[in-house]
Amino acid sequence: MSFPTIPIQTKRPLPKNCSFSASDWNVLSSFWHPVALSSEVKDKPVGVQLLDALVVLYRTPEGVNAARDVCMHRGAKLSLGSIRDGALVCGFHGFHYNCEGVCVRIPALPTGSPIPNKLRLQTYLCAERYGFVWVCLAEKPRASLPDWPSIENGSGTVAVVPPGTWQSSAARHVENFNDICHVPWVHTGTFGGPETPIEPYDVSVTDTRLSFQADITERVRYTESGAGPTYRQAVYSYELTLPFASSVKVLDPNTSHVYRIYDIASPVSASCIRIFQVVVDESRLTPAEALIDFTMRINAEDAPQVESQSPDQLPLDLRDEIHIPADRMSIEYRRALARLGLGAQAVS
The missing domain is CATH 3.90.380.10 (Naphthalene 1,2-dioxygenase Alpha Subunit; Chain A, domain 1)
Structure with missing residues (x-):
């Protein structure tokens, strides 16, 4: 039997102190993995770890979202924050991020001031099925979720x-x-x-x-x-x-x-x-x-x-x-x- 060669899509940097070889991490990060029960992600952000990567899960009106658990302002963990008005709010300085990881509000800025375009989280693919929240760290998964x-x-x-x-x-x-x-x-x-x-x-x-x-x-x-x-x-x-x-x-x-x-x-x-x-x-x-x-x-x-x-x-x-x-x-x-x-x- 011959097996098709499937190109690995992700080339993102390895997590800090990664315990996997680079080649193994690149393979595994291109698959879907469950990281939490859907019932665990409610009105507060939840921090999880997948393949040594720290991930924050947060629920908005659009569904559950996943991003690197780091605020782009001063590097605080977003999982220590809150959910307000449908946005993920950093608990350190109150930066608000929407379902796409875009910063939409900075409380310390005067009204009408522009928000830097670079204030955007590194987001991950996220899905809910079978009562679980699934995350894929790659830009495109190699395979779909299990069919059960x-x-x-x-x-x-x-x-x-x-x-x-x-x-x-x-x-x-x-x-x-x-x-x-x-x-x-x-x-x-x-x-x-x-x-x-x-x-x-x-x-x-x-x-x-x-x-x-x-x-x-x-x-x-x-x-x-x-x-x-x-x-x-x-x-x-x-x-x-x-x-x-x-x-x-x-x-x-x-x-x-x-x-x-x-x-x-x-x-x-x-x-x-x-x-x-x-x-x-x-x-x-x-x-x-x-x-x-x-x-x-x-x-x-x-x-x-x-x-x-x-x-x-x-x-x-x-x-x-x-x-x-x-x-x-x-x-x-x-x-x-x-x-x-x-x-x-x-x-x-």
Whole structure:
């Protein structure tokens, strides 16, 4: 399979103390990443970090906007300011910026005085979908947002999980989410089933997605308190949208009930991520609060293992770690990241 060469649009300066290589930053900055819940960006500016860049989010009548978290006057953080009359106001000297990042008012200037044209923020592409605020640091994104219609089509109970922070690289987390080998060992308190061999499976590979399906013996979720574990066969269908967005559809063949988990690792830095997740229960048998609680318990089992991995960056040279047949998805993911241009020295 040949993969098209997609030109990287962004050539903006690297953030101060950038933890990524220049080539990796230029690749990753050209994709969309979630940075906050939509519900977090209300009547005050919100400061976030993406790929080591400090970003301010602010809501105006036109929607949510994103800009470099620096006032062009004296370099103060705009996230320490406020929203007034539909504008972002710096808390240091009161400079007002509109949805396009243009300074529209300076309180210290006499009425009628011109505002310098250079008083314009460095803005970023910003969008809202799936209950998240997404930002792309490049002038033009390489790809669109993940296509997850089940979150929006009313097919089931939708639960947005509170974001969590992991001391890990995004790719290590993504690989773990799509790994079926660890389930019986790590998830003993949630959905892990008995230790069984994993049958060979095929991975479908396109220029933007990886997917595979496997039959898994899992522990029945949401059993009554005090009841012993019971198990069932389920069909797991994974889909990974490059670079860091994953989903899994869990089908119970006996009842035809479907349970979906959507997961995105947003790179705060090379070694720190925020996890954004949405759960959809198409059976509608479980309340949203229980879906959230169960997902957070799963995360609590995963995080210590992923955070302990060494090196924390996912090796893209396949010779650097040992692989078994059940690692087929992991192998294809590492190859796909290398084809994107990550890990300039990687060998696939």
